[in-house]
Amino acid sequence: EVQLVQSGAEVKKPGESLKISCKGSGYSFTSYWIGWVRQMPGKGLEWMGIIYPGDSDTRYSPSFQGQVTMSADKSISTAYLQWSSLKASDPAMYYCARHAGGFNPFDYWGQGTLVTVSS
Amino acid sequence: DVVLTQSPLSLPVTLGQPASISCTSSQSLVYSDGNTYLNWFQQRPGQSPRRLIYEVSKRDSGVPDRFSGSGSVTDFTLKISRVEAEDVGVYYCMQGLHWPITFGQGTRLEIK
Numbered sequence: 001e002v003q004l005v006q007s008g009a010e011v012k013k014p015g016e017s018l019k020i021s022c023k024g025s026g027y028s029f030t031s032y033w034i035g036w037v038r039q040m041p042g043k044g045l046e047w048m049g050i051i052y053p054g055d056s057d058t059r060y061s062p063s064f065q066g067q068v069t070m071s072a073d074k075s076i077s078t079a080y081l082q083w084s085s086l087k088a089s090d091p092a093m094y095y096c097a098r099h100a101g102g103f104n105p106f107d108y109w110g111q112g113t114l115v116t117v118s119s
Numbered sequence: 120d121v122v123l124t125q126s127p128l129s130l131p132v133t134l135g136q137p138a139s140i141s142c143t144s145s146q147s148l149v150y151s152d153g154n155t156y157l158n159w160f161q162q163r164p165g166q167s168p169r170r171l172i173y174e175v176s177k178r179d180s181g182v183p184d185r186f187s188g189s190g191s192v193t194d195f196t197l198k199i200s201r202v203e204a205e206d207v208g209v210y211y212c213m214q215g216l217h218w219p220i221t222f223g224q225g226t227r228l229e230i231k
Contacts, residue, residue, distance in 0.1 A: 035220075037168075045160075045168060045211055047220040061219040095167055103156035103215040104174060109167040 002026040004034075004096050004110035011116045012086050019082040020113045022096030029077035030054035033099035035106060036070065036081050040092045050099050051079055091117045121146045123212050123223035131231040138199040140226045142212035147192050156216040159188055159197045162225075163208040171210075172197065204230060 007021040022034060036048040049060035053072035060070070072079040079096060093112045099105035122145040132138045142157065149155050159172040170179050172188040175195060185200040199206055207230060212223040 044209075044225045045162075045213075045222040047222070059218070063219070097168075103150065103154075104158060105215045105220065106158075106160070106168070106213075107170055107173075107179065109169065112167055 002098065002108045004098060004108055006094075006096060006110040006113045009114040009116070011118065013119055014088055014117055015085050017082070017084050018086055018115065019080050020094060020115070022079045022081075022110050024077045024079070024098070027098075030074050033101060033105075034072065034079040035097045035099045036068075037095045037097060037106075038064075038092045039095065039112075048081075048094075050105075053077075053079060086115075086117045088117060091115055120219060121148075121214055121217045121221050123214060123221055125210075125212060125223035125226050128224065128226055130226055130228045132199075132202045132228060133231045134204065135201050138202050138206075138228060140197045140210055140212075140228075142190075142195045142197070142223050144193040144195070144214060146217060148195075148214050148216050149192055150216055155191060156214060157188075157190065157195050158213045158215065159186075160211045160213060160222075161206075161208055162211065163205070166208075168211065199228075202228070202230070 033050045035050040038046045048064040051058045051070040096110040097106040098108040160168040162168045176188040209225045
């Protein structure tokens with residue numbers, strides 16, 4: 001069974017760094033891209049970018065380029081999304097999702113990681 | 120960026136009645152391989168999104184056959200033949216053909 005399990009909710013202060021994770025199982029982790037999607041409170045879905053764990057090839061949405069960093073550790077089948085300095089605009093639910101390549105992404109999703117930023 | 124415009128944004132439906140959601144793309148979603156790349160997702164309250172439909176009309180595994188997708192080029196429709204209580208949530212169309220990937224703004228389906 002394909003599963004993407006994300007790390008737990010985080011409460012951080014503005015300016016702090018953060019790294020959240022997404023662990024894949026039940027499939028060949030290095031053969032599929034992992035995408036990240038933001039959902040701000042009460043809002044819709046926004047695509048942030050994708051990473052290919054096989055070689056760490058990364059593509060960012062222009063809206064998120066320079067704002068976050070995606071990485072992966074294929075030895076433990078885990079992808080990461082990180083911020084060097086959280087902003088007041090970063091609170092959201094962040095989802096990881098599997099992307100088979102091609103043009104039909106996101107067939108499996110993680111449960112989401114809620115990020116709260118509060119002083 | 121490709122803009123996907125959904126209508127309506129709010130859809131009250133009586134149980135057992137049909138429902139229809141429209142998605143219009145600002146660009147053609149037809150690729151040179153002849154396929155059209157438009158997906159539909161369902162997000163139930165408090166849950167992660169779930170893909171229902173890919174390539175306009177292909178249902179994902181486990182998706183009830185009361186869900187169907189249709190359309191071509193820039194105009195697409197998701198139909199639910201008979202709405203059930205478990206269908207409550209927000210529905211999004213999404214295109215993966217043009218970068219960046221974009222979603223529609225979402226249509227909230229509720230029971231009347």
